Amino acid sequence: MQRQDTYDHAAIESKWQERWADADVYRTSDDATDPSYVLAMFPYPSGDLHMGHVRNYTITDAYARYQRLQGEDVLHPMGWDSFGLPAENAAIEREINPREWTMDCIDTMKTQMQSMGFGYDWNREITTCEPDYYRWNQWLFKRFYEEGLAERKGGEVNWCPSCETVLADEQVEGEAELCWRCGTPVESRTLDQWFLTITDYADELLDGIDELDEWPDSVRGMQRNWIGRQEGTTVEFEVPEFGGIEVFTTRLDTIYGATFFALAPGHELTQELIADDPELATQVETLDPDADGDEKRGVFTGEYAINPATGEEIPVYVADFVLSDVGTGALMGVPGHDQRDHEFATEYDIDIEQVVAPADGEVEIDEEAYTGDGVLVDSGEYDGIESAAARDRLVADLDTAANHTQYRLRDWLISRQRYWGTPIPVVHCDECGPVMVPDEELPVELPEFVPTPTGNPLEEVDSFVETECPECGGPAERETDTMDTFMDSSWYFLRFTSPDSEDVPFDTERANDWMPVDEYVGGIEHAIMHLLYSRFVTRAIGDMELLDVREPFEHYLPQGMVQLDGTAMSSSKGNVVSPVEIMDEYGADTARLFVMGAARPSKDFDWTERGVRSSNEFIERLLGMVEAFAADETTTTDAGERPIDEYVAREIDATIDEASAGYENFRFNDALREARGLVSLLRRYREQATPDEHTFERGLHTAVRLFAPVTPHVTEECWTALGEDGFVAAADWPEAAHDADHEAERQLVANTREDVRHILDVANIEEPAAIEVVVAPEWKHRALDVAIASDEDVVGSVMADEELRERGEAAADYAKDLAERHQSLTEALTPAAEFAALERATWLFEREFDAEIRLERASDAPDDVARTATPGRPAIEIHEG
RNA sequence: GCAGGGAUAGCCAAGUCAGGUCAACGGCGCAGCGUUCAGGGCGCUGUCUCGUAGGAGUUCGCAGGUUCGAAUCCUGCUCCCUGCACCA
Numbered sequence: 001m002q003r004q005d006t007y008d009h010a011a012i013e014s015k016w017q018e019r020w021a022d023a024d025v026y027r028t029s030d031d032a033t034d035p036s037y038v039l040a041m042f043p044y045p046s047g048d049l050h051m052g053h054v055r056n057y058t059i060t061d062a063y064a065r066y067q068r069l070q071g072e073d074v075l076h077p078m079g080w081d082s083f084g085l086p087a088e089n090a091a092i093e094r095e096i097n098p099r100e101w102t103m104d105c106i107d108t109m110k111t112q113m114q115s116m117g118f119g120y121d122w123n124r125e126i127t128t129c130e131p132d133y134y135r136w137n138q139w140l141f142k143r144f145y146e147e148g149l150a151e152r153k154g155g156e157v158n159w160c161p162s163c164e165t166v167l168a169d170e171q172v173e174g175e176a177e178l179c180w181r182c183g184t185p186v187e188s189r190t191l192d193q194w195f196l197t198i199t200d201y202a203d204e205l206l207d208g209i210d211e212l213d214e215w216p217d218s219v220r221g222m223q224r225n226w227i228g229r230q231e232g233t234t235v236e237f238e239v240p241e242f243g244g245i246e247v248f249t250t251r252l253d254t255i256y257g258a259t260f261f262a263l264a265p266g267h268e269l270t271q272e273l274i275a276d277d278p279e280l281a282t283q284v285e286t287l288d289p290d291a292d293g294d295e296k297r298g299v300f301t302g303e304y305a306i307n308p309a310t311g312e313e314i315p316v317y318v319a320d321f322v323l324s325d326v327g328t329g330a331l332m333g334v335p336g337h338d339q340r341d342h343e344f345a346t347e348y349d350i351d352i353e354q355v356v357a358p359a360d361g362e363v364e365i366d367e368e369a370y371t372g373d374g375v376l377v378d379s380g381e382y383d384g385i386e387s388a389a390a391r392d393r394l395v396a397d398l399d400t401a402a403n404h405t406q407y408r409l410r411d412w413l414i415s416r417q418r419y420w421g422t423p424i425p426v427v428h429c430d431e432c433g434p435v436m437v438p439d440e441e442l443p444v445e446l447p448e449f450v451p452t453p454t455g456n457p458l459e460e461v462d463s464f465v466e467t468e469c470p471e472c473g474g475p476a477e478r479e480t481d482t483m484d485t486f487m488d489s490s491w492y493f494l495r496f497t498s499p500d501s502e503d504v505p506f507d508t509e510r511a512n513d514w515m516p517v518d519e520y521v522g523g524i525e526h527a528i529m530h531l532l533y534s535r536f537v538t539r540a541i542g543d544m545e546l547l548d549v550r551e552p553f554e555h556y557l558p559q560g561m562v563q564l565d566g567t568a569m570s571s572s573k574g575n576v577v578s579p580v581e582i583m584d585e586y587g588a589d590t591a592r593l594f595v596m597g598a599a600r601p602s603k604d605f606d607w608t609e610r611g612v613r614s615s616n617e618f619i620e621r622l623l624g625m626v627e628a629f630a631a632d633e634t635t636t637t638d639a640g641e642r643p644i645d646e647y648v649a650r651e652i653d654a655t656i657d658e659a660s661a662g663y664e665n666f667r668f669n670d671a672l673r674e675a676r677g678l679v680s681l682l683r684r685y686r687e688q689a690t691p692d693e694h695t696f697e698r699g700l701h702t703a704v705r706l707f708a709p710v711t712p713h714v715t716e717e718c719w720t721a722l723g724e725d726g727f728v729a730a731a732d733w734p735e736a737a738h739d740a741d742h743e744a745e746r747q748l749v750a751n752t753r754e755d756v757r758h759i760l761d762v763a764n765i766e767e768p769a770a771i772e773v774v775v776a777p778e779w780k781h782r783a784l785d786v787a788i789a790s791d792e793d794v795v796g797s798v799m800a801d802e803e804l805r806e807r808g809e810a811a812a813d814y815a816k817d818l819a820e821r822h823q824s825l826t827e828a829l830t831p832a833a834e835f836a837a838l839e840r841a842t843w844l845f846e847r848e849f850d851a852e853i854r855l856e857r858a859s860d861a862p863d864d865v866a867r868t869a870t871p872g873r874p875a876i877e878i879h880e881g
Numbered sequence: 882g883c884a885g886g887g888a889u890a891g892c893c894a895a896g897u898c899a900g901g902u903c904a905a906c907g908g909c910g911c912a913g914c915g916u917u918c919a920g921g922g923c924g925c926u927g928u929c930u931c932g933u934a935g936g937a938g939u940u941c942g943c944a945g946g947u948u949c950g951a952a953u954c955c956u957g958c959u960c961c962c963u964g965c966a967c968c969a
Contacts, residue, residue, distance in 0.1 A: 218963070221885040225965050232969080249969060262969090296967075321967045331969045339882085340967060408968065527964085598908095599894085606893090610909085617922080670895090673907065684924075747902070755935045757926075763934050823949055824901040848925065868935090872902080876935065 007620050009587025013713040017114055025729050026119040028075045030498070034513050035073035038064040039493060041522025041530070042079040042126070045105035046086060049112040051562040051569055051595075051607065052523065054579045058592045058710070059559055059601050059668070060521050061118045065709035066663040069733040075514060076119060077496040079126030080106050083134070084485045085168055088420040097449035098420040102129055112580060116588045117712050119729065124499045128488040129420070133495065135443030136505035137487050138425040140537075141194075141414075142436050143544055149197050152434060155413045159189040164454045166191070166417035193415035193481065194424055198536045202227055202407045205535055214555035216602075219527045226528050228408025233391070236400035237261055237305040237332065239316060245269055245305065248327035248406055251337060253390040255398075256379035257355035260333035260345065261305040261316045262298065266324035273301050273318075280318075287320040296321045296344040307332075308398050309380070319344060327406060335369065342369040355379045356387060412533065414484040419449060419457040421482030429469035429476035438470050444478070456480055489530055490537040493517050493552055508546050515549040521601070524558035531556065557666060560604040562595070569607070577607050589711035590616040596668045596710050619714050622679055622707070625686075626700055626718040635693040645692040647840035648685050652678065652695075652702050654742035656734050659706045668710065675706035688843055697722070702734045744829050745837040748872060752838065755876055756849060765880055768851040772877040775835050776869040777858035779807055780814060784871050787818040787825055794819035810867070828871035831857075838874065851878075 020026065028035055040060040043053060064076035080102075087098035094101065106127065113120070126133055144150040158167040160179040166189075171180040179186055198205075206227045209220050233252040236244035245263075249255075263270045265287050274281035283299040298319030305316050314333075321340060322331055335345030335352040345352050354365040356374040363370040373387035382390050395401045415424065423444040425437040437444055447464040450457050458464060458480040469476040491505070497514045498507035531553070538552040561568050564575045582591045594615040599605035629635070655678040662671025682699045685691050701722060708715040708728045719728035756771060783798050790797035798815035799805055818825065829837065838855055845853045858866040861875070869875035 216885090218885050222964055225884055228965085228968075230968075247969075251969080319967095321969095323968075326968045328969090333969090338969075340969080343967095406968085408965085524963090603894090608909090621923090670907090680924090687924080744902090751902085752935095757935090759934045761927090761934095762932065762936085765934090821901090826902060828902095873935085878934075 258332035653736035
C-alpha cells in the first residue's frame with residue numbers, strides 16, 4: 001500500500017500566497033459600491049488554528065472567492081477578538097503579560113491562516129485589545145450612557161472568600177461551585193456594576209426576528225426563547241402590617257383558586273421577616289434556590305396575605321422554587337391550576353380548589369392540576385365566564401391589577417472585575433459620583449500588567465486608579481472594571497468598513513452602503529448572546545443616528561462540526577486532528593477540498609484519513625491532466641464536429657450550471673461533485689478519442705475555475721499552465737454556452753443506458769453484437785402534445801387530429817395509452833433534440849457495451865422495432881453476435 | 882414542560898417548501914468485470930424481491946386521511962437530537 005508521489009504542495013502554495021500578497025488581490029477599495037460582505041466570526045486568538053476554524057474560514061473564503069469570480073466587489077476581512085480571561089490566565093501561568101501572549105498567538109494564527117490560503121484584506125485587520133480599537137468601545141459606552149442605555153446598579157457576582165476576588169462563571173467549577181484556583185466554595189455578592197439596558201429593546205429585538213428569514217429557524221427560536229416575552233398581569237396581595245406585595249401572573253382568571261402565597265428567599269419581605277425572627281431566618285437558610293425541581297420545599301412565615309379577589313386570608317410561605325429574578329420574586333399559589341403549585345400544596349397540605357373547568361370532560365383536581373383555559377367556576381360573580389374574558393374583567397375590576405409584559409431577558413451586565421479588557425471610561429468622585437471621562441481623554445489605556453494573587457490587577461496599579469475628577473478637579477478614583485468582551489464583538493463588523501477611522505468608530509456613509517453583512521458564518525455557540533448583543537448594539541447605534549441599518553446580519557449560517565468517529569473534536573478528549581499537520585503532509589488545498597466536499601456547511605461530518613487522501617489524489621490528477629495537456633499531449637484541431645465533442649461541450653455547460661447553483665446556495669459539496677464529474681468526463685474523453693483541442697481546453701479552463709474557490713493554489717498553478725496570464729482568483733466565472741435542457745438530456749441518456757443494461761441482464765445476453773436504438777416518430781410527439789393540451793377526452797382529442805387519424809390503429813392504441821397516464825404526462829424533448837442527445841452519447845454506449853450502436857429514426861427502422869418507441873423512451877433492439 | 886429540528890434501503894445521506902419523470906441523487910462499505918493490472922489506483926457495473934427484452938411486486942418511523950396519483954400535503958402517535966427551563 002504505497003503512496004504515490006504527490007505534487008509539491010508546499011512550493012506551490014507558498015509561491016501563490018506570496019504572489020497574491022504582492023498583487024493585493026484581496027484588497028477591498030474604500031470606493032467599492034455595496035460590496036458583497038462575507039464575514040466569518042473573528043476568532044479568539046488562542047494559539048493554533050483548529051479544524052473548526054478551518055471549516056468556518058474555508059466556507060467564507062470559498063464563497064468570497066466565488067463572488068469575486070462573479071465580478072462582485074467583495075469585503076472579506078479578518079480580525080482578533082483578543083481581550084478575555086484566557087490571556088490573563090495564560091499570563092499568570094507563564095509569568096508573562098497578557099498582551100505579549102495574545103500577540104504571539106495572533107502571529108501564529110495569522111501565519112496559519114495565510115498558509116491556508118484564506119484571501120483576507122489584511123489592510124482591514126482589527127485587533128480588539130489595541131487602544132485604537134477599544135477606545136471606540138469607550139466612546140460607544142459614553143454614547144450609550146448619554147442615551148440612557150448604560151446604568152449602574154447592583155449585580156450579582158461570584159465571590160471567592162479565600163482569594164478575595166470576583167470569579168467569572170467559567171472559573172467556578174462543578175456542581176459544588178468551587179473556586180478554580182483554591183477550591184473554596186464560591187459565594188454570591190452584590191456589587192454596583194454597569195449594565196447596558198438591552199431590555200429597552202426587547203420588543204424590537206423580538207419582533208425583528210420575524211424579518212430574519214435567512215436565519216435558521218432554530219436560531220430564531222433560541223432568540224425568541226431567550227427574550228421570553230410574556231403577557232400577563234401584576235396584582236397586589238395585602239399582607240397586614242407589611243403592605244401590598246406585588247405578584248406577576250399570566251393566569252389572573254385562576255385568582256379565586258389562590259390558596260397560598262409564596263416568596264423567594266431573596267425577596268424584600270422575606271428579608272424583613274427574618275430580620276425580626278431568628279428562627280425563621282435559620283429555616284430559610286436551609287432552603288436552596290439552586291436545588292433542582294424534584295422536591296419543593298418551603299417555610300411557613302406565620303403571616304397571611306389577603307386574596308384581593310376572595311378577601312380570604314392565605315398562608316405566606318418562603319419557598320425555594322420561587323426565584324428572585326423571575327416576575328416579582330413573589331407569586332400567588334394556585335394548586336388547582338398549576339402543576340408546580342400543586343406539588344407544593346400536596347407537600348404542605350394546602351387547600352386545592354378548582355376554579356376553572358375544561359370546556360368538555362372532567363378533571364380530578366386532587367390528582368393533578370388542570371392548566372388549560374376553560375370556564376370559571378366557584379369564582380363568585382365571574383362564574384361561567386371564559387378564561388380569557390375573565391382575565392380582562394378581573395384586570396379592570398381589581399384595584400391593584402394592571403396588564404404587564406414580562407421578559408426573561410435581563411439587562412446586559414458588562415462589568416468584569418478583570419484586567420484584560422476595555423477599561424470602562426468612568427471616574428468615581430466622592431463629590432460628583434461616577435463621572436464619564438471626557439472624549440478628548442480617550443482612550444483610557446490599560447496600564448502595564450501586574451500579576452496579583454487576589455483581586456483585580458487594575459486595583460493594584462495606583463498610577464491608574466488615582467486621578468482627578470473631570471468635573472470638580474478633586475481627587476478621584478478610576479473605575480477598575482473592564483468591559484465584557486461581547487462588547488468588542490458586538491460592533492466589529494462596522495469597524496471593518498473603515499478600520500482606520502480616527503475620529504469616529506466607523507464611517508457612517510460607508511457603513512450604510514456596505515452593511516448589513518450579507519453572509520455571516522460561525523459557530524452555533526454564538527447563536528444567542530453574540531448575535532443578540534450585535535443586533536442590540538446595531539439598533540442602538542442606529543438610534544444615535546450613526547447608522548441606517550437595523551439588522552447587522554442578513555444571512556447567518558452556523559457551520560456544523562468536524563468530528564472524529566461521530567464525536568466532536570476536543571483537546572480534552574484528545575481526538576483532535578491538527579490542521580497544521582494536515583497542511584504539512586497534504587497541503588492546504590487538500591484540507592480545504594476535503595472539508596468542503598464532505599458535507600454541506602451546516603452539517604456535521606466525520607474527518608477521515610481516506611477522504612483526505614482521496615482529495616489529495618484528485619488534486620494531483622487534475623494538475624497532472626492540465627500539465628499533460630500543456631505539454632502538448634495529443635489533441636486534434638480538425639475534429640470538433642464529432643458527436644463525442646458535442647457531448648463533452650454540452651456536459652461542460654451542464655456542469656457550469658449545476659456547479660454555479662451549488663456555490664450560489666452554499667451547497668459546495670454539490671458544486672464540487674459536479675466539478676469532479678467534469679474532470680472525470682474529460683479523462684474518459686481523452687481515453688476514448690483524440691480530444692478536440694478547443695473542447696478539451698475549454699473543459700480544463702472550466703474545471704479549473706470551478707475548483708478555484710476551494711483549492712485556490714493548485715488552480716493558480718493550473719491556470720498558468722493553461723497559458724493564462726492573470727490570477728485565476730481574479731478571473732471570470734465560466735459561462736454556459738448552450739441554453740439547453742441539460743436535465744432532460746442527461747435523464748434521457750441515463751434512462752436509455754439503464755434500459756439497455758436491464759435488457760442485457762434479463763435476457764441474459766453476454767456479448768451483444770449490435771444495439772439498435774430507435775427514437776419515436778414525429779407523430780407520437782405530436783400526439784403527446786395534443787394529449788397534454790386536452791382537458792378531458794384524450795383519445796378523442798388525439799383522433800380528432802387529422803394527421804394522427806391517418807396513423808389508424810397505432811394512433812388509437814397510443815392515444816389510449818396516453819389517456820391512461822393523462823394526469824402525469826410531461827413534455828418531452830423534441831424528436832430532433834432527442835435524436836441529437838442520443839447521438840452525442842453514442843460513445844458512452846460503445847464504451848460500456850462494446851457493441852455497434854445503430855441509432856435510427858423511426859422511419860428508417862423496421863416497424864416491429866420502432867413500434868415500442870415513445871417520446872423520451874427510444875425502442876431498443878439488441879442483436880446477438 | 883416550552884420552543885426548534887429530525888426519523889429515507891447495510892451505514893452516511895439527497896429528495897419533502899412548489900405531489901406525478903422516485904425503487905428513490907451521491908458517498909462509504911461489499912461484490913463482479915476491465916485495464917500488458919502487485920490484491921493498489923483508475924474506469925465500468927451491481928447491491929429490496931421476483932422475472933430469459935426495458936416488466937411486476939413491496940418499500941421512505943407508526944396509524945389514519947386528502948388526491949386519479951403521496952417519501953413529498955393534512956391529522957394523531959412513537960422515538961431521537963438541540964436550545965431554554967422549578968419562568969409564576
